[in-house]
Amino acid sequence: MTTESVQEGPGVFPEERRERLMRLVNQHRRLATDELAHMLGASLATVRRDTRALEREGKIRRTHGGVMSVGTAVEDAPDEEPLFSEKRRANLEEKKRIAAVAAELVPDYSTVIIDSGTTALALAQRLAGRPLMLITMDLKVAEAAARGPTEVWLLGGRVRNGLFSLVGAWADGMLRGIHADIFFLSADAIDAEAVTNSTVDEAELKKVALARAKKRVAIADHTKFNHRKLVSVCTLDAIDVLVTDEPARALVAPYESRFAQILYA
Known part of the structure; x- marks a missing residue:
C-alpha cells in the first residue's frame, strides 16, 4: 500500500x-x-x-x-490491513495469554512504549493500574491503560480511521524525545528475514520507537508468522524478546535461532 x-x-x-x-x-x-x-x-x-x-x-x-x-x-x-473491529475478534484468547507473559517483563516504575494494535491493547489492559509511565500511539491502548497510578502519554498525529493508531510528523517528533526502558512492538507479519508492516507511516514510527528503547519486545500470535507485508520494520536480530503463543512454535522453528529469546504463552 x-x-x-x-x-x-x-x-x-x-x-x-x-x-x-x-x-x-x-x-x-x-x-x-x-x-x-x-x-x-x-x-x-x-x-x-x-x-x-x-x-x-x-x-x-x-x-x-x-x-x-x-x-x-x-x-x-x-x-x-484489517480494521480494528475485525482484528479485535481474532485469536482473542491467544492475545490475552501473550499479554500475560509480556506483562511479566515490565518492572514497576518503568517507562514503557506500547505499539498500536489489538495484541498491544490486551497488554495495556494487563498493565493498567500499575505504577508505570506508558507511552502509546494508539487511542484504544491509551484509554485502556489510563487507570490508577498508570501515567499515560498519547502521541499526537493523524488518526487512522477505523484503526485508531496515530501516525505522522507530530507523533514522530514526540517519540524522538523519549527515552524508554522497553518497547512492545506489534507486527503485521514476521518471516525468516524481518518484521514487516502494512503501511509506511506506521512502519516508520515503529522504527523510531525501536531506537528509543533499551529493550525491544515483539508481541505476535501464530497467525502473523511466515507472511510478509509491504514495509520492513526491522530484522529479527533487532528484537531482544519475542513473545508469541504455543501454536507458533512449529512455525518459528526454522529460524528461531535468529531471535535472542522466545517466550511461548
Missing part, C-alpha cells in the same frame, strides 16, 4: 476525483478512508461524500472506516 498523495487543486471536478478514487480502490482492493483522503489530497468529508455516491452507484463497497472494491471480501484481501 502506498502513502503517495496527489494534491487536489480547485479545478478538480468531482467526477474526476471519483474516477481516481475508484482506480485506487480497485488497485488496492481495500483502503481506510483516511488513507484515501491522503492519497487524493482531499478532505475526509469530501472522500466520505464521494464514497457514499459511488456505493449508491454500486461501484464500491463501504465498510466501517474504509472502502473495498466490489466483489472483494475480507478473506480475499490477505495483503491489506
Whole structure:
C-alpha cells in the first residue's frame, strides 16, 4: 500500500476525483478512508461524500472506516490491513495469554512504549493500574491503560480511521524525545528475514520507537508468522524478546535461532 498523495487543486471536478478514487480502490482492493483522503489530497468529508455516491452507484463497497472494491471480501484481501473491529475478534484468547507473559517483563516504575494494535491493547489492559509511565500511539491502548497510578502519554498525529493508531510528523517528533526502558512492538507479519508492516507511516514510527528503547519486545500470535507485508520494520536480530503463543512454535522453528529469546504463552 502506498502513502503517495496527489494534491487536489480547485479545478478538480468531482467526477474526476471519483474516477481516481475508484482506480485506487480497485488497485488496492481495500483502503481506510483516511488513507484515501491522503492519497487524493482531499478532505475526509469530501472522500466520505464521494464514497457514499459511488456505493449508491454500486461501484464500491463501504465498510466501517474504509472502502473495498466490489466483489472483494475480507478473506480475499490477505495483503491489506484489517480494521480494528475485525482484528479485535481474532485469536482473542491467544492475545490475552501473550499479554500475560509480556506483562511479566515490565518492572514497576518503568517507562514503557506500547505499539498500536489489538495484541498491544490486551497488554495495556494487563498493565493498567500499575505504577508505570506508558507511552502509546494508539487511542484504544491509551484509554485502556489510563487507570490508577498508570501515567499515560498519547502521541499526537493523524488518526487512522477505523484503526485508531496515530501516525505522522507530530507523533514522530514526540517519540524522538523519549527515552524508554522497553518497547512492545506489534507486527503485521514476521518471516525468516524481518518484521514487516502494512503501511509506511506506521512502519516508520515503529522504527523510531525501536531506537528509543533499551529493550525491544515483539508481541505476535501464530497467525502473523511466515507472511510478509509491504514495509520492513526491522530484522529479527533487532528484537531482544519475542513473545508469541504455543501454536507458533512449529512455525518459528526454522529460524528461531535468529531471535535472542522466545517466550511461548
